[in-house]
Amino acid sequence: MLPKAYDPKGTEDRIYKMWEESGAFKPSGDESKETFTISMPPPNATGQLHLGHAVMLALEDIFIRYERMQGKDVLWIPGTDHASIATESVVIRKLIKEDGIKNPREELGREELLKRIHSYVEESRSTIRSQVRKMGSSCDWSRENYTMNQALQRTTYEAFKDMYGKEVIYRGHRIVNWDPKLHTTISDDEVVWVDKTAPFYTFQYGPFQIGTVRPETKFGDKYVVMHPDDKRYAQYKHRDTFECEWINGTITATIIKDEAVDPEFGTGCMTITPWHTQTDFDIAQRHNLDKQQIIDFDGKLMDIAGEFAGMKIEDAREKIVEKLDKKGLLVKVDENYEHTTATSSRGGAIVEPQVKEQWWIDVNKKAVDWKGKKMSLKEVMQDVVRSGDIKIIPERFEKNYFYWIDNLRDWCISRQLWWGHRIPVWYKDGETHVDVRPPEGDGWEQDPDTLDTWFGVGQWTWSTLVDPKLTEDYSLSLQDILDKSPDYQRYHPTQILETGYDIIFFWVARMILMTTYSTGQVPFETVYLHGMVRTRDGKKMSKSHPETMIDPLDIIEKYGTDALRMSMIVGQSPGNDQKLYEEKIAGYRNFVNKLWNASRFVLMQCESAGVTPAEVESGKWKVENLSLADKALLSSLQDLITDVSEGLEKYRLSEVGERLYSFTWDYFCDWYLELSKGEVNPDVLVSALRTIVTLLHPYCPFVTEELWESIKPEGAEMLISEPWPESDTSLKDQSAQEELQPVIDVISAIRSLRADQGIETNKKIIVTLLTQTKGELFEAQNEHIKSLAKIESLTIATHPDAPKPENAAASVLNNVEVYMSLEGLIDQEKEVVKLSAEKEKLEGFIKGINAKLDNKKFVENAKKEVVILEKEKLESAESKLQKVIERLTSLN
């Protein structure tokens, strides 16, 4: 016999091992079956699994298990991400802090530092692997992948080479976001803008007044720019020059007219610093102006600053203002000026725009063959979503996606980091060699930079499917490799990409870009975006505030994986954030335990009936011999199967979870099991439980698998490999479900009357049931009603003038008898009375229904049930209307 409470700790690891060893996670490879593939978004190989991962794993595992049980050939590839910038900065920080190495790069050198990072990564990768397993993820570990694998390196290099050949990748001096702390460029998406209040200075600059928050950049300013239409400055001509006293003496300034200047802002004119501001850089490019570096890559002023050279910019600022003030050039200071400052999302350093020679991807060059046309990367990215090749859930994110692409600028793909895929370019005596392998001969120097992580990870869905052996054969082209890789041929494109909405631009968009370019296929068909997990107060869980963090592993230890999974899925809708807290998780732990105990009960019933569950063959019963409760149960189960299947197809995971929860608890346990305490049909009982357990398996894989062991039919395999139940329409028995309802209502009504009258539940009472109809039904259910409502004796009589419930309640006081009328429960007289109050409204209602039924599109789109429901409602409403009209006319 099973223990009294479900013990996840004693179950989960054992079950997981059993699954993994059985090979159930591997795709069947059955050619006759449709494939279903998900590439697991690789967690960063830097640390611990957090709730974000847990949500992702739970969602994906539900999709995967459902499709596997549907009989598809299912593949879910796990992996980890080397995450160059994140990992390198974590390890460097660690070396500085824990090992006392002040400047790890210089002291250790490239090779040694990479070795250290590598060993750190290997350790945390194995941690993550075991944590992914803890979540019950049914992914194919034999195909586990890693973004630093040789295969991904090869495909990355191939893409680089090809893009370079088509001039989609180019090298150029452009303005970049420079992180002076990490000493690398970062992409636009890695910049975080922070609101700040800072003094806004206005200086006299020759005849002009110019405003700035950054006096320290102004040393090299020799251009003053204004809008060409600004009448105030009409007297000045484009390219006019003038002498002007400035920070370090007199300079010659040039007037530039450019539309980028907003005449409404400040004085309507400004000086520019092309080397350190994007807008200024663009102006300088347009007019072919000189650009000069003022601040070095450590954030210190350069020689041009004269006496200020070598100072940190934040220290120099005040002193420069002081000097200008002494010269009488400071006009005014606005201390409360609000503006935003660019900071790095890694480490928080203030980002200093710099001009640097970098590698770029041209997103506007029409160099991609797509659907028989030459398109730019931007156009392809737009096309695949617009045409519906890729669907984003929730849909509203498609708007965001398009907006982002519209504003997308060339993508800077080189990073001054060491950890990552090194740029496949070699230099020698001014020669440049771009290839997937180093050139022959001596003296070639490889580009020191690495590629942006997202460049490589953008190939994740397919680089993980190519045969790694082929990537070592350099006689093959990328196309050859793809053609000869069976996994790629069979499992790409993937079906769902499931990830958080926060990386839609970082990653989702880049995957679309990289994959369409290199393979001519979309990487995935559907993008399912989940929201962030927040604390009870709606705050972000952050590492800097450990008390706000919920560690999934602690939760698993305490409540079990199934409970954690349920609590994250129910109440979570795509694209929206959710709050998670312990009470909620405990609630689902209770649910898991409820299921456990219901199963125990079923097993006990079998035992006392002398039947072993294994002997039970579903469907062996004769329907006509079944009790009303059994018929109703089997019928509602068919509805459940339909609802769960349809809900999962439509990605309504929360709704399905709730449906399963309430069916199991409210219907199966509280009603059916209670109702059948007198007499049971073990066949029905066991097969119903099997269905419930099967339907719950994608959500609660562990407890269901464990229970399956006790209730499965003779010769059945593990639940993970069981086929998904199909709704059996022959068991649909609407009337049984409807018949049972009045019985349930009567019991509820009696219970509630008892409560009203303060009659203790252990005290048996005598009830006379007066009803206008359905006398036989209550006769047949007499025993059940008696035992469930604790009734001494139940007399049933039918009478057209049965008393109203309130009268019945009054008589209880005197006679300890409950008279009940079912009139109010079965008939919808109340509604008639309500509707009759306003004849017009009723007519409008019928008009509305008629209009709906006349609308072909409505009928087509609506579910059949809905139409039937509306029709029935229409009929009853019509007859009610007749009655109302009759009454009204008789009154007149």
Place this chain on the structure above:
RNA sequence: GGGCGCAUAGCUCAGUUGGUCUAGAGCGUCUGGUUUACACCCAGUAGGUCGGGGGUUCGACUCCCUCUGCGCCCACCA
């Protein structure tokens, strides 16, 4: 500045082409119960003018407008 989301019971949330919503669930509250599936339980109770206002409609939590309050994303003007 542009865009998006949210506002429903004390708390966390469902409510999918407007009509079984007379607005539901879980947790919490309160009342009562429990020798044998389960106190990680059972039965019941209280609690909401569905953020405010306006509109469309026979009918609005649901659609439109507007206001208020929270949150997010993108862009950025010196």
